Amino acid sequence: MPKVSTPASPNDYRPISVTPILSRIAEKYIAKHYIRPVIPGDAILDQFAFKPSGSTLVCLQDHVTYLLETNFYVRCFITDFSKAFGTAEDLILVSKFSNFALPADILNWIIDFLTDRQQLCKLGSVLSHPVSISRGIIQGSGLGPTLYIRMKSDSKALCTDNVFIKFADDADLLVPENSKVDVTDDFLHIKKWAVKNKLVLNLAKRKEIVLYRLNPKIVFILLQWTRSNS
Numbered sequence: 001m002p003k004v005s006t007p008a009s010p011n012d013y014r015p016i017s018v019t020p021i022l023s024r025i026a027e028k029y030i031a032k033h034y035i036r037p038v039i040p041g042d043a044i045l046d047q048f049a050f051k052p053s054g055s056t057l058v059c060l061q062d063h064v065t066y067l068l069e070t071n072f073y074v075r076c077f078i079t080d081f082s083k084a085f086g087t088a089e090d091l092i093l094v095s096k097f098s099n100f101a102l103p104a105d106i107l108n109w110i111i112d113f114l115t116d117r118q119q120l121c122k123l124g125s126v127l128s129h130p131v132s133i134s135r136g137i138i139q140g141s142g143l144g145p146t147l148y149i150r151m152k153s154d155s156k157a158l159c160t161d162n163v164f165i166k167f168a169d170d171a172d173l174l175v176p177e178n179s180k181v182d183v184t185d186d187f188l189h190i191k192k193w194a195v196k197n198k199l200v201l202n203l204a205k206r207k208e209i210v211l212y213r214l215n216p217k218i219v220f221i222l223l224q225w226t227r228s229n230s
Contacts, residue, residue: 034102036051047153047166050145067176074212077173077207079203080170080171080201081200088137117132162181173187
């Protein structure tokens with residue numbers, strides 16, 4: 001599916017896997033009755049999309065409003081994880097699920113689901129040769145959303161003063177005036193998490209917004225990230 005209005009290269013398309021209906025039904029059943037119940041609820045409170053949840057914008061507004069009660073300003077750093085669905089590694093996903101009290105047969109089923117996968121592409125009536133893949137969450141599958149939620153569930157802000165909000169592969173970091181950890185250090189902490197989990201923060205889409213009370217008379221120095229920081 002095209003990600004932009006006028007695709008010009010393969011990177012402008014988002015792959016959606018076509019999987020059997022019976023497989024998706026089985027995957028959704030396993031996810032609902034076995035996997036999601038063992039994921040701690042407080043671990044995914046900051047993750048929106050792919051689960052029953054409220055509005056990201058309402059959550060963001062609520063946190064900002066609360067922080068501005070005791071701070072003159074809140075810095076909001078906005079970015080996303082580049083091709084997060086396509087680059088998540090199978091071994092990392094399995095290791096994260098192995099920390100939960102899943103029945104052995106369910107864990108083995110997940111491992112089998114992620115093992116020896118192949119995919120091919122169809123353009124018109126032409127099919128490509130099958131290619132083995134060892135990374136990437138299957139978009140269009142019944143299990144994929146739950147795998148992704150678990151993948152990012154341990155990405156947190158460096159201290160409780162700051163707030164890290166995630167919507168799919170988007171990420172918003174809120175850092176108030178009186179935080180123990182400034183926005184630069186906390187962003188580097190999140191970047192280290194991304195490196196450890198073999199994901200990449202898309203600095204090309206980064207934005208920083210400063211939300212403040214009326215007339216605070218404060219001068220801000222916005223972050224300047226170069227390619228050497230990426």
